[in-house]
Amino acid sequence: MNVAVVNWRDPWHPAAGGAETYAWEMARRFARAGDQVCFVTARAPGQRRKETIEGVRLARMGGPFTVYPLVLVWLVLRRGLFDAVLDCQNGIPFFTPLVLSRRTKIMCVVHHVHDRQFDVHLPRWLAVFGRFLEGPVSRWTYQGHESVAVSPSTVSAMRERLGWTGPIHIVPNGVNVSTSGDFPRSRTPRLVCVGRLVAHKRVDLLLDAVSQLRKQWPELTVDVIGRGPEEARLRARLPEGVTMHGYLPEAEKERLIAAAWLQVNASQGEGWGLCVLEAAALGVPTVAFDVDGLRDAVRHGETGWLVPEGLGSTGLAKGIAVALDELNDTYSAKCREWAGKFCWDRSAERLAALVRGRAAGPGWEEP
Template sequence: MKIAVVNWRDPWHPRAGGAETFAWELARRFARSGHQVWFVTARAPGQRRRETVEGVRLARMGGVFTVYPLVLGWLLGRRGRFDVVLDCQNGIPFFTPWVVRRRTRVFCVVHHVHDRQFGVHMPGWLAAVGRFLEGPVSRWSYRRHESVAVSPSTARAMRERLGWRGPVHVVHNGVSVVRPAGIARSREPRLVCVGRLVAHKRVHLLLEAVPELRRRWPGLTVDVIGRGPEEAALRARLPEGVTLHGYLPEEDKARLVGRAWVHVSTSQGEGWGLSVLEAAALGVPTVAYDVDGLRDAVRHGETGWLLAEGTDLAKGIATALDEVDHSYTVKCREWAERFSWDRSAERLTALMLGHPVESGRETL
């Protein structure tokens, strides 16, 4: 097949996150299987406009907003070339059905529904535009096409909050982590938080919980790994015992995560929670709020703890620190082993080829 993977950013973009990991891990596997793959995306300063990586042809153009019309123009000029377009929605999709041939198979890939997050990142009028594009305009534009969600709760949110009517298939994230030798859990309680430092991740809630936790465990430390627009504000309010590491290479990140007693996610909502499964692969359970995506990635009482929104985070983490033992390590690793990028690529390839896939919990 000739496949265009259209995504807001590529994995080397300075603001890349889990959506970019999903798109790239699948794209490189499609290319490895013999398909012709283009990865069409925005261009950060210093990035090449064109290059080929692992058999995937990258075409970069535009910035945060200009990438949308530029990508549509790029596809329009090549409308007869592609058999399949994976149109990855990061709040707003690319509306590729408007410019490709009718017989081209378009899959709208949705990580999570952004309706509640637009107001966190944008002024009121622009948030309203975002919700209109994500909801009624997207629903109409993709009405004849199948969609892909990365978790059951995302698929449910598409139905209930966006009014999506067509087929929605669940294709989970895989897990791929470096496992350095000799990692041992720290003697003193240690927390880790991995993710982009953006408003809806609410990392400030973890910082606010640290002083209370250190009154009980004076040696408790916290490692925050990630970068983003909230970094300066978070650094300005760092309590004692917290280190903001910014970006770390995969091996260094894995060493810090593997030493932690508990991984903490304070996000308002996720598509899946890739960092949760990466921590689980290293045997580290997660404390998270019971929100979209995270309620799928965390198995309460087995691979972590889910807190109701509004629950005191310090108390929730304290409960986890009291309960965590080797059984959580074992169950976390068993859970993470169920997810594979190879299996995800095989499932999506079957969908693109029009082959039937198993029904049930994964097809809503």
């Protein structure tokens, strides 16, 4: 098949996150299976307009907002070329059904519903417009098309908050970590936080919790791994015991994660929380708020702990304290077992079957 994967960014974009990892892992596996794949995305400063990586042709154009109309024009000029399009929604989709022929198989890939996050990142008028595009306009545009979600939470949010009525299939994330490294665990309490440094990740809550935790565990340290627009502001207010590393190569990132006793994710909501799965594969449980996506990725009392949403930094500190008291080797073993259930190859095979209109089997299996 000739397939276009349309995503806001590619994995090499400075602001790339889990959605970009997902789109790329699918694209490269489609190409490996023999499909002709083009990854259509925005272009960050310094990136080439065109290149081929692992058999996937990349076409880059526009910035965070201009990429949407430019991609539609690009597709109009190639209207009859593609058999299938994966239209990845990052807040709003690309509305590809408006410009493609009916014979093209279009699947809207949704990681999580952004309605509540628009207010965090955008002026009020633009947030209202964003919710209008994500809700009624998307619902109308994609009626009659199948969609893909990465977790049960996302399916529920699409049904309940966006009013989505069409078929929604779950194709979960996989996990990529080193299996050869033997990384030692820290002898003193150590936390790690991995992810893009943006407002809705709420890293502030973790920083506020640190001073409370260090009263009981004076040797407690925290490693924050990631980059983003919030980095300078967060660096300016780091409490004692916290180190911000910015971007790290995968091997160094894994070494720091594996050294931690716990990973902490204070996000307002996720589609899944890929960092949770990556930490679990290294035997590290996660403390997170009980919000969309994270309640699917974290098995409360088995692979981590869920803190009730709305309790702020005090609630997060108490949740981490409980986790540090209860932590034992059982959690590490269950984390590895849980992460072992998720594989990019299986997810790509499921998505490929859905694109081709074949039975794909169950998309979500409880442990």
